[in-house]
Amino acid sequence: MKICVFGAGAIGGHVAARLALGGAETSVVARGAQLAAIQREGLTIEAPDGTRTVRVAAGSAAELGPQDAVIVTVKAPSLPQVAEAIAPLLGPETTVAFVMNGIPWWYFDRHGGPLEGRRLPAIDPGDRLREAVGIGRTLGGVVYSACTVTSPGVIKVEHANNRVILGELDGSVSPRAQAIAGALSRGGISGEVTDAIRREVWAKLMGNLSQGPFTILSRQGIGGTLADPTVRTAILRAMRESMAVAAALGHPFEYDLEKRVASSSRLAHKPSILQDLELGRPMEVEALFRTPLELARMAGVETPTLDLSVALATQAATAAGLYAPPAG
Ligand SMILES: NC(=O)C1=CN([C@@H]2O[C@H](COP(=O)(O)OP(=O)(O)OC[C@H]3O[C@@H](n4cnc5c(N)ncnc54)[C@H](OP(=O)(O)O)[C@@H]3O)[C@@H](O)[C@H]2O)C=CC1
Numbered sequence: 001m002k003i004c005v006f007g008a009g010a011i012g013g014h015v016a017a018r019l020a021l022g023g024a025e026t027s028v029v030a031r032g033a034q035l036a037a038i039q040r041e042g043l044t045i046e047a048p049d050g051t052r053t054v055r056v057a058a059g060s061a062a063e064l065g066p067q068d069a070v071i072v073t074v075k076a077p078s079l080p081q082v083a084e085a086i087a088p089l090l091g092p093e094t095t096v097a098f099v100m101n102g103i104p105w106w107y108f109d110r111h112g113g114p115l116e117g118r119r120l121p122a123i124d125p126g127d128r129l130r131e132a133v134g135i136g137r138t139l140g141g142v143v144y145s146a147c148t149v150t151s152p153g154v155i156k157v158e159h160a161n162n163r164v165i166l167g168e169l170d171g172s173v174s175p176r177a178q179a180i181a182g183a184l185s186r187g188g189i190s191g192e193v194t195d196a197i198r199r200e201v202w203a204k205l206m207g208n209l210s211q212g213p214f215t216i217l218s219r220q221g222i223g224g225t226l227a228d229p230t231v232r233t234a235i236l237r238a239m240r241e242s243m244a245v246a247a248a249l250g251h252p253f254e255y256d257l258e259k260r261v262a263s264s265s266r267l268a269h270k271p272s273i274l275q276d277l278e279l280g281r282p283m284e285v286e287a288l289f290r291t292p293l294e295l296a297r298m299a300g301v302e303t304p305t306l307d308l309s310v311a312l313a314t315q316a317a318t319a320a321g322l323y324a325p326p327a328g
């Protein structure tokens, strides 16, 4: 299977290395120092199951050409650039899986009910992705993996529980999702297919939305932030608020929150959005923080803890020049 990972940073580098280790014909769209290092020395993952270097084709979409599948792993603010560049990777049957955090651009597509087809212009301004990729090609994706690019071409993977969950927007279980999941699993990252991708989006988002804003304020990794009992209590409250929003939108899920917080407390990892703040890169404030709260308002759920933490994190991101609210 010919698979291209668009955006070979922390997550994309990890995913691409796993695909290559599993025997898929893997390539990556990368740029700058990351591209140069991957072309020169390959892609290295330093993971709990070992350090491995793989050789993958790397370049621009035009250089790599049509694929069986594309896995998009950029940060949300880069999606308009993906829309502009992705065409050469797409043949008539190419599947495009968006494996990212936050509320995805396709959230209300094939959703059903009165909100069917509603647009999220803060995530896909001007419908550019919708037009470039098309809903028919699109698969939803969620990733559990704590990754950091430690030097160009080298990705540190912090813990052993690594999963990519793929799902059709209409909840069907398709051969194309199974094929990509299989290619991932063969490389040592659990590839899974769900019939409830929006529930999985919320189950993952709960962590990013409840912990992310506090780590931006504390400027510490997740474990360090949770070490303060007052903050820990507030994060637990924020988690319950996130779960209430998911449930009100029709995607309830169960979670042992104490257990989740206990496992997060062991993570030295700095969330990717905090890494962005520290490195001066555009922050995923819309997809991870503000659009979820817009959805909370649509669902009529009150989220006082999240309102405050997201407002402060938005101020921090804006003051750093790494976030600007969408026009209009
Ligand atoms: N890091 C983590 O542990 C986790 C991250 N996530 C999510 O995964 C997604 C990806 O995050 P992460 O991997 O950390 O992000 P990174 O910034 O590490 O990786 C994104 C990569 O995409 C590249 N890129 C963006 N636009 C283009 C373009 N037009 N052409 C070529 N390359 C491009 C970036 O290049 P450049 O650097 O030059 O901009 C960068 O290398 C996000 O949604 C994040 O929230 C989910 C779980 C954990």
Ligand SMILES: CC(C)(CO)C(=O)C(=O)O
Pocket (backbone or CB within 6 Å): 101, 145, 146, 147, 207, 208, 269, 270, 271, 272, 273
């Ligand atoms: C913090 C983490 C690993 C979620 O657990 C994440 O999703 C991120 O770094 O963006």
